Amino acid sequence: MSAALGQDALAQEFVQFSVESGVLRFGEFKTKAGRLSPYFFNAGLFDDGAKLGRLAQFYARRILASAIRFDMIFGPAYKGIPLAAAVAIELARAGRNVPYAYNRKEAKDHGEGGNLVGAPVKGRVLVVDDVMSAGTAARESIAIIQAAGATPHAVAIALDRQEKATENGQDVDHSAVQYVRDQLGLQVCAIAKLSDLLAYLQAQGGAELGQHYAGVLAYRERYGVD
Structure with a gap:
């Protein structure tokens, strides 16, 4: 599938790959925040050598395109x-x-x-993880990196859900990605965002996948942030 004018071609390619791999699914799923989401992204299902290798290629392409300056990579246990x-x-x-x-x-x-x-953990460190839901994992990584005497500098994730985080069971006006970027001071790059998923679904038109567009859009309108 070729990306339409103005769309992020790498993100569209990644969304398609995630759908075809069964990693990105549609239906009704309960999130960690207790919301009923019309889609679910489970990076643990990149579960063979070919899928993991291609996933890593997407990360590498996005990281290099972001021009983030870093000296080493850190993977938080366990998925990282x-x-x-x-x-x-x-x-x-x-x-x-x-x-x-x-x-x-x-x-x-x-x-x-x-x-x-x-x-050895030193210099500017790029944390590689799958998604962010609350920023908790990022805070833990920051503490580990700082304790080693290095500088937590940036985070690379697969999908930015672009939705409000929760604190003490209540919705807040920022996402986990915005919190990590604006409050913790780390750069964040994502291979794709929820807006990219919506663009992909919209491009499917009346096909089976395209039928999920309205549900995902309604979810974004209710919980979404830019």
Whole structure:
């Protein structure tokens, strides 16, 4: 599928890949915030070598296009671990070889010890994760990176849901991505956004996928942020 004029071609390609991989599904799904969402993005279903490799290519292309300056990659446990490794491989293939590290959930008390694995965490660090729902994981990564004496600089995610976050069970006027960017001071780049998903569905017209456009649009109008 070719992107229409004004659309983000990389994002449209990624949305199509996510749909074809069964990672992006439509129906009725309960979110962590308790909302009923008409779509669900489960990055854990990029579950074979071919899909993970292609996913990493999308991350690498978006990261390089963003012009974010960074010295290394950090993958927060658990989903971020294979993502960080795969993205580091794809960046190296694209001519940008950088070290990567990740954390354990529990500190190791033998061998090298500690809760960090991989390259020394130093310089400007790019965190690679799948999605943001509340910014909690980003805060945890920031604390780990700062404790190592490095600078948490940016976050790369697969999908920006562009919807209001919740605090103490109440909707707030900003998304998790906006919170991480504006309050925590990290740059954020996403392969695709909810607006890209809407553009993709709208382009399907009367096809089966296109029938989900109205539901996703209504959800965005109720909970969405720019």
